[in-house]
Amino acid sequence: MIRVTLPTHLRTLAQVSGPVLLQVDEPVTQRAILDALEAAHPMLRGTIRDKASKERRPFIRFFACGEDLSHEPTDAPVPSEVAEGKEPFRIIGAMAGG
């Protein structure tokens, strides 16, 4: 199972208290993870990526295994540790403002 961590406000919106566990078929990509996340929690549609274009919202970042994956191609495989469920795929609200 893939583990996805959400920022506080999206955990509240999705009514979850910890990491979200998702079944994602190979190859595990950012797009596949987000598709599975939005299917399991439809209220998150539009809050992480644009509903129509599927582009990441400007102040959302993706991290895993200590790396910023935000600018990686959405159809590129995520690190194997994420695909194997050893490391979480982290969705983070970017630092903004002062």
Add this chain to the structure above:
Amino acid sequence: MSEVRVLVGTRKGAFVLRSDEGRKDWTVEGPLFPGWEIYHIAASPADPDRLYASQSSGWFGQVIQRSDDGGKTWEAVGNEFAYDGTPGTHQWYDGTQHPWEFKRVWHLEPSPTDPDSVYAGVEDAALFHSGDGGRTWRELPGLRSAKGNLWQPGAGGMCLHTILLSPDDPKRIFVAISAAGAFRTDDGGVTWRPINQGLRSDFELPDAAAEVGHCVHSIALHPSRPKTLFMQKHWDVMRSDNAGELWREVSGNLPSDFGFPIAVHVHEPETIYVVPITSDSYHYPPDGKLRVYRSRTGGNEWEALTDGLPQSHCYVNILRNALAVDTLGSCGIYFGTSGGQVYVSADSGDHWKAIVHDLPPVLSVEVQVLP
């Protein structure tokens, strides 16, 4: 005894204030949706337990919440606000054309007869409608055909912030848009036209009497006189007695005719309220005194209402959706401030008290009277 429920939207969540019809003792619930901007919460007149809330965030975008039990529980419903067809362009700050881009929902206006029917006014300015309780939204694109290519955002964004459903004609709707003006449809939203004749924006527009481009801050009407409209413009308080065909200024003896909200007394169609603000450069009350002004003559002659309001060192603002009236026999007036206070007067504005002092900056105030 009736219950009074005040729905408050703030920069950091929503709050529900409850009292009985005496409006002396209050309970405060919240924050709901903590940390999110709540631009507006509105209740259906057809079902007082049906509430809609506009929840938004610079990080996570727009969410629409719906409650079917008076705010005890909420459900996130549809948040796809797609402009009809090719979005087109409007005028940008530098005079070039700029694509229409959805940013947030400013105002929700439920139908008076159908709890599942609700309108949404959005930024960049457009009007949407849902007929299924907020699950899906459809734009009424005829509005942007009313010279939308000439609309230009002001400092607060190009937002559709006021929606008035005419009480005597289900096909007539008035809307107001910052830095575009007031508009009216008489065919249920298919076609629209600007209703800005008589407005003058001498320091804001190259053509002071232009057909569109006026920064209308709020409009209001009384249900018994659906053709009489009152307007707080950027500068100037205005009045029309022919459904917006022609406006005339009624600022009269106000200390400043700049401000944001305007409201009409529930039982007295010629009694109106504004909260003067010093200027567009100084968004706080003149002389640091928080004064609501009341006219019992439909404008021109105004009296300051000060009892219970701070009369020194007060530098808050009152935003366009943050003034409301209730429907009780002794009409209650409510407003929220950028300093987080919500004030109530249970006697048409003669005496005021703060219900709460320290909420986040208040964006909107609505009030319900429940049996």
